[in-house]
Amino acid sequence: xxxxxxxxxxxxxxxxxxxxxxxxxxxxxxxxxxxxxxxxxxxxxxxxxxxxxxxxxxxxxxxxxxxxxxxxxxxxxxxxxxxxxxxxxxxxxxxxxxxxxxxxxxxxxxxxxxxxx
Amino acid sequence: xxxxxxxxxxxxxxxxxxxxxxxxxxxxxxxxxxxxxxxxxxxxxxxxxxxxxxxxxxxxxxxxxxxxxxxxxxxxxxxxxxxxxxxxxxxxxxxxxxxxxxxxxxxxxx
Numbered sequence: 104x105x106x107x108x109x110x111x112x113x114x115x116x117x118x119x120x121x122x123x124x125x126x127x128x129x130x131x132x133x134x135x136x137x138x139x140x141x142x143x144x145x146x147x148x149x150x151x152x153x154x155x156x157x158x159x160x161x162x163x164x165x166x167x168x169x170x171x172x173x174x175x176x177x178x179x180x181x182x183x184x185x186x187x188x189x190x191x192x193x194x195x196x197x198x199x200x201x202x203x204x205x206x207x208x209x210x211x212x213x214x215x216x217x218x219x220x
Numbered sequence: 221x222x223x224x225x226x227x228x229x230x231x232x233x234x235x236x237x238x239x240x241x242x243x244x245x246x247x248x249x250x251x252x253x254x255x256x257x258x259x260x261x262x263x264x265x266x267x268x269x270x271x272x273x274x275x276x277x278x279x280x281x282x283x284x285x286x287x288x289x290x291x292x293x294x295x296x297x298x299x300x301x302x303x304x305x306x307x308x309x310x311x312x313x314x315x316x317x318x319x320x321x322x323x324x325x326x327x328x329x330x
Contacts, residue, residue, distance in 0.1 A: 134316050145265070145308055145320035159317060193262060196245035201315040208253050209318060216260075 106130055109183040109194050115218045118184060123206035124215045126177040126194030130143040134158075136209065137169060146193055152177060153200030184219045191216050222247050222313050226321035233299050234329055238301040241324045243309035252285050252292045253318070263308065266294075293299040299328045 107128045116122050134153045138146035151159035152171040168180040177194055195209040223246040233239050243272045252269040267276045267287035269292060276283050280303065282295045292309055304327050
């Protein structure tokens with residue numbers, strides 16, 4: 104069982120809808136991540152939050168809006184998505200904001216499979 | 221720009237055979253990770269390699285790291301069907317920026 108919990112597991116939305124993906128961890132980790140994974144492709148980094156502040160935004164379109172209400176929660180707000188945004192969205196966490204100083208991998212959730220119609 | 225290259229991208233092997241997956245990366249990194257992903261599932265961490273010459277083993281999988289050559293290998297010994305999955309290597313740059321290779325899709329056949 105993963106210690107990073109993502110909801111919902113599946114989401115189907117129209118291009119005019121507004122929805123949110125949620126991610127929660129209770130491991131005391133201080134960095135949280137959003138990755139996007141298209142079918143048969145590697146995960147691609149979207150956003151990183153360190154100590155509840157956005158530290159990396161990989162030039163993600165504004166129709167994706169991240170939010171970190173506290174150190175345990177990470178949201179991804181979706182609005183006016185396109186069919187090509189359909190993918191598996193993975194949340195991950197790490198103990199610190201510096202993977203280079205900690206001997207631990209990212210801890211991934213089970214993902215939300217998003218379909219945009 | 222960091223490039224992480226894996227080969228082969230597809231690997232079909234018979235049970236009982238040995239094989240090696242290679243991961244090359246283009247810039248200095250002090251961490252190399254191997255993950256496994258089953259179809260439709262999340263990523264499971266296999267190994268974290270921290271230094272030059274590091275070798276770690278878990279069951280039929282053994283990973284090594286040569287930071288001078290910027291090369292990591294994942295060796296599979298006496299493959300079994302349960303090892304069928306996609307294997308990703310990843311490196312970190314700039315503290316918490318983790319980048320993945322394209323993945324190697326492994327199929328182990330009876």
